[in-house]
Amino acid sequence: MNRLKTRLMGLDWKNPVLTASGTFGSGLEFSPYYDISLLGGVVVKGTTLEPRDGNPPGRVVETPAGLLNCIGLQNGGVDHLLEVVLPEIRNVDTRFVVNISGNTTDDYALLTDKLNVDSVDAIEVNISCPNVKHGGLAFGTVAEDAFQVTRAVRQATEKPFFVKLSPNVTDITEIALAVEEGGADGISLINTLLGMAIDVENRRPLLSNTFAGLSGPAVKPVGLRMVYQVYQKVRIPIIGLGGIMTGLDALEYIMAGASAIQVGTANLVNPMAALHIVEELEQYCEQQGIDNISQLVGAAH
Numbered sequence: 001m002n003r004l005k006t007r008l009m010g011l012d013w014k015n016p017v018l019t020a021s022g023t024f025g026s027g028l029e030f031s032p033y034y035d036i037s038l039l040g041g042v043v044v045k046g047t048t049l050e051p052r053d054g055n056p057p058g059r060v061v062e063t064p065a066g067l068l069n070c071i072g073l074q075n076g077g078v079d080h081l082l083e084v085v086l087p088e089i090r091n092v093d094t095r096f097v098v099n100i101s102g103n104t105t106d107d108y109a110l111l112t113d114k115l116n117v118d119s120v121d122a123i124e125v126n127i128s129c130p131n132v133k134h135g136g137l138a139f140g141t142v143a144e145d146a147f148q149v150t151r152a153v154r155q156a157t158e159k160p161f162f163v164k165l166s167p168n169v170t171d172i173t174e175i176a177l178a179v180e181e182g183g184a185d186g187i188s189l190i191n192t193l194l195g196m197a198i199d200v201e202n203r204r205p206l207l208s209n210t211f212a213g214l215s216g217p218a219v220k221p222v223g224l225r226m227v228y229q230v231y232q233k234v235r236i237p238i239i240g241l242g243g244i245m246t247g248l249d250a251l252e253y254i255m256a257g258a259s260a261i262q263v264g265t266a267n268l269v270n271p272m273a274a275l276h277i278v279e280e281l282e283q284y285c286e287q288q289g290i291d292n293i294s295q296l297v298g299a300a301h
């Protein structure tokens with residue numbers, strides 16, 4: 001019996017465990033550790049139209065219960081992804097999702113159009129990026145901007161795509177509803193929480209970008225709360241993430257309403273983390289006599 005088999009956004013996935021963008025490279029970086037085809041899917045590092053160097057050094061620091069990063073979307077650009085990365089990973093038998101970021105709505109549409117190739121199974125739209133035409137406010141913090149980006153992506157592809165929400169908002173359900181109305185097939189949440197650290201020796205911000213994204217165990221209660229709230233408001237499926245380190249963390253997200261989950265910072269602590277989470281979910285379902293994990297989605301409501 002395949003208790004973890006998951007049907008999501010019109011696609012079959014081996015299991016509901018994906019790796020989170022920016023924490024797992026293209027997947028191949030983790031191949032020396034285990035067979036990544038055992039995962040439900042890999043969400044590839046954030047991709048932009050042009051190559052980006054990211055922010056200067058001083059980009060990552062540990063906190064007592066998580067990680068602060070301001071990598072700044074370092075990546076080789078979409079053409080490099082299409083010509084070099086995708087051909088390398090495509091013979092791995094798992095789902096590949098490309099995470100995209102833009103400065104304008106047009107950037108998102110152009111990127112999506114370029115990704116209309118067989119080697120891409122689905123697209124994740126990162127809207128935690130500044131909208132340069134709206135004073136630098138992140139798309140994901142303004143419902144109308146989130147709607148516009150989603151609609152532009154919808155018009156540019158028939159592939160399944162989900163929009164990744166920023167937790168740095170007052171009412172997450174307002175943004176989730178805007179994205180659903182824009183035509184997204186699903187929603188992933190959460191991206192990192194905005195934070196910072198101070199270098200007390202030098203009396204200035206520790207990281208080069210001053211502000212940085214907090215991830216890891218510290219953000220799990222926030223992510224869970226948001227998945228729980230969004231599940232009550234939208235009909236499209238939710239992919240939950242934020243601080244998932246173990247199978248039990250993943251189960252909490254599933255019971256809050258997530259149909260699938262992503263593993264992020266945990267990969268940096270233990271490269272085997274995502275595989276261990278698959279195994280732990282399998283064990284839980286077997287012990288509890290659950291035929292398919294989808295039966296647990298939203299169980300805590």
Ligand SMILES: Cc1cc2nc3c(=O)[nH]c(=O)nc-3n(C[C@H](O)[C@H](O)[C@H](O)COP(=O)(O)O)c2cc1C
Pocket residue numbers: 020021022023045046047067069071073099126164190191192214215216217219241242243244262263264265266
């Ligand atoms: C080093 C690092 C790089 C990241 N890069 C991206 C990215 O390129 N695009 C994106 O949407 N999210 C990115 N994220 C956010 C993660 O995908 C995830 O949403 C967040 O870290 C919360 O999950 P976690 O607590 O399991 O890590 C990054 C996170 C980290 C730690």
